[in-house]
Structure formats: C-alpha cells, structure tokens
Amino acid sequence: MFKTSICDILGIKYPILQGGMAWAATAELAAAVSNAGGLGIIGAGNAPGDYVRTEIRKAKKMTDKPFGVNVMLLSPFVNDVMDVVYEERVPIITTGAGNPGKYLERFKSIGTKIIPVVSAVALARKMEKEGVDAVIAEGTESGGHVGELTTMALVPQVVDAVNIPVIAAGGIADGRGLISALAFGAQGVQMGTIFVCAAECTAHTNFKKAIIKAGDRATIVTGRVTGHPVRILKNKLARKFEKLEEANCGAEEYEKLGVGRLRAAVVDGDIDYGSVMAGQISGLVKEIKPAKDIIEDTIKEANEVLKAVRALSREE
Ligand SMILES: Cc1cc2nc3c(=O)[nH]c(=O)nc-3n(C[C@H](O)[C@H](O)[C@H](O)COP(=O)(O)O)c2cc1C
Numbered sequence: 001m002f003k004t005s006i007c008d009i010l011g012i013k014y015p016i017l018q019g020g021m022a023w024a025a026t027a028e029l030a031a032a033v034s035n036a037g038g039l040g041i042i043g044a045g046n047a048p049g050d051y052v053r054t055e056i057r058k059a060k061k062m063t064d065k066p067f068g069v070n071v072m073l074l075s076p077f078v079n080d081v082m083d084v085v086y087e088e089r090v091p092i093i094t095t096g097a098g099n100p101g102k103y104l105e106r107f108k109s110i111g112t113k114i115i116p117v118v119s120a121v122a123l124a125r126k127m128e129k130e131g132v133d134a135v136i137a138e139g140t141e142s143g144g145h146v147g148e149l150t151t152m153a154l155v156p157q158v159v160d161a162v163n164i165p166v167i168a169a170g171g172i173a174d175g176r177g178l179i180s181a182l183a184f185g186a187q188g189v190q191m192g193t194i195f196v197c198a199a200e201c202t203a204h205t206n207f208k209k210a211i212i213k214a215g216d217r218a219t220i221v222t223g224r225v226t227g228h229p230v231r232i233l234k235n236k237l238a239r240k241f242e243k244l245e246e247a248n249c250g251a252e253e254y255e256k257l258g259v260g261r262l263r264a265a266v267v268d269g270d271i272d273y274g275s276v277m278a279g280q281i282s283g284l285v286k287e288i289k290p291a292k293d294i295i296e297d298t299i300k301e302a303n304e305v306l307k308a309v310r311a312l313s314r315e316e
Helices: 005-010 027-035 049-062 078-087 101-108 121-130 151-161 175-183 205-213 236-246 251-258 261-266 280-284 291-312
Strands: 016-018 040-043 067-072 092-096 113-118 135-138 166-169 188-191 219-222 230-233
Touching: 016 027, 016 040, 016 291, 027 040, 027 049, 027 067, 027 291, 040 049, 049 067, 049 078, 067 078, 078 101, 101 113, 101 121, 113 121, 121 135, 121 151, 135 151, 151 166, 151 175, 175 188, 175 291, 205 261, 219 236, 230 236, 236 251
Parallel strands: 016 188, 040 067, 067 092, 092 113, 113 135, 135 166, 166 188
Antiparallel strands: 219 230
16 A cells, blocks of 8 residues: 555555646646545646636545645746635645745645655755655656756655655656655655646647657756756757757746747647656656556556565575
8 A cells, every 4th residue: 555654644545646737737637646546736837826726626626635736936926826725725735946935834824734846955954944744856857847866866865864754756657666766765756747648637639649659868958057957858949949058048048938838838739849848757658547547557566566576585
C-alpha cells in the first residue's frame, strides 16, 4: 500500500500527487486522480481568480476526496487566486516559482496545508523554518519550470536537510520511480508529464500525442536568460528561443516570445509554436490511460520492484 506520513497529512490512500500543471491540470484531471486515491491538484498557472474558482467548484462536484490547487507565485493574479483558494477552503496548496511565506499565516489559521516546490536545499530549509507542511523537491528532469539539480541528487540532500516530509518530483512515471523516491527517504512522489496523458486530462490530443511520440532526448531547457528556465519538447518554438539566446537578446524579448505559448499548446494543440512543457521521462510514457490505471499500475509495479530488490539482498 505504501502508506506514508504524507498520506495521513493529506488524507489520501496512495503517496502520489498529480502536479498542478497550468492549463493542463483542470478539475477533470484533479478529481479523477483524487477519486483514484492520489492527490489531484488544479493548476492555477497565470489564470485569473474566476477561472480558478470555476475549476474548484467543478472539482467539488466531481469528488468528495481532498484535492489541491497549485498557485504560481509569479502569476499577475497571485493575490486574487490566493483569495479564491482561501474562500473556497481548498485543503491543500502547492506553490511554484518562489517563496509562499507571506501567505502562510492566513492559511495556517484555517488549517490549509501549504507545500512549496523547491529545487535546492537552501529554499527547503527556509520553507521549513517558515512553517510549511512539506516540500516537493523537484529535479531538473521535470516538465515546466526547472532548477539545476537532478532528482537523484536533490531529493536525498533535501531529505537530510529538513524534518518535514519531502515529496520527490521530476522524472518519475512508474513503480521504479516511486520505490527510488521512497528509498531516498521521500514520503511520496509528484508526477506531471504522465498525468498529461491521463484520459481525463483535458489537454489537446496533439499535446498528449507529442509526449507519447517523444524519446528520451526530446526535451530542451529554454529561458535560462530570463532566470526562469523551462523544460519543453524540442519544436519550432524551442528553435526560435535558441536563436534568441544565440543572438544574446535580453530577457524582455525572450519573455515576449513566450507569452500565451503554453495555452496555445495545451488548449489549442499548437505543438509547433506552442510551449509543449514535458519532462525527460516523456520517453517512458507510451499510452493514454485513465488516471486510476496510472496510479494503480504504479503501485502494482512498485510492489514488484520491491520484491525484486528484496530478493537481491537475501542471504546465501
Ligand atoms: C505541462 C506542464 C505544466 C506545468 N505547470 C506547472 C505549474 O503551473 N506549476 C508548478 O508548480 N509546476 C508545474 N509543472 C510541474 C509539475 O507540477 C510536476 O512537478 C512535474 O511535471 C514533475 O516532473 P515530471 O514532468 O517529470 O513528471 C508543469 C509540468 C508540466 C508537464
């Protein structure tokens, strides 16, 4: 079953979180994951509060299990979104791109669990001091915004550095990944790329097919010049980004090219000039299947892997 402390803290059956992905993680996906025993998370991205409220209310109708909202701290609507999440009493918030410190007191007072994504030990330590409930240590393998450290190097170092539960993310899409994360001392995993290919994910079929077609070297990190690097599938947009980088353009021009590109890929299916955020694990994602199967197959495989590893350590 792999019952860990994170299952108790979040009130979930399996220690599996579905990444709160801008545009891709709508109420449909979050509810399906929560109904299957994981933690579904709605991605607020750069969307305004009204959009997020609609998704939260839809999810409430589709599941009676806990679910969360991922708040992008760089969003122009961040305060608006935080107000909505507070008013709707969503029990769990994950945050991307920064330090949610200034929101903690308000949410603590109503028992909301706050779980920031971190890509380095220093931020994990700082977050623990500020009183967050857990951290998601996300390696550079992951789709979307990334740091520099790999999951394999980052997770054990964060586990050693803090006393709160750590959730591993980046490059995990099956039972082997789950067992590795638990072996590193993580209390659970967050998976993103594979959940884009869940049947319930409302992302455009072109986006899903692009992930299924992708091999191990299909992604590239763009946007280092802006200070907010992003991992996407290599396509015509990625090439344009590369050209801007080669030309040593400033962050402003670079950012201008990125505006609206994720929505174009996820909602409109523009996989040539859209930002097809996906992780290095895309090569392992081979089919579209229900969220329940993604979770149950992961748990089943994790049990098999555990048995196989145990067999290796038997005495002669
Ligand atoms: C399409 C896409 C959009 C994402 N958007 C966000 C986001 O808005 N906020 C966030 O914290 N993480 C975001 N992520 C990261 C995921 O939540 C998750 O941590 C990551 O995908 C895990 O690594 P994996 O892709 O290797 O499974 C996104 C990932 C993808 C693939």
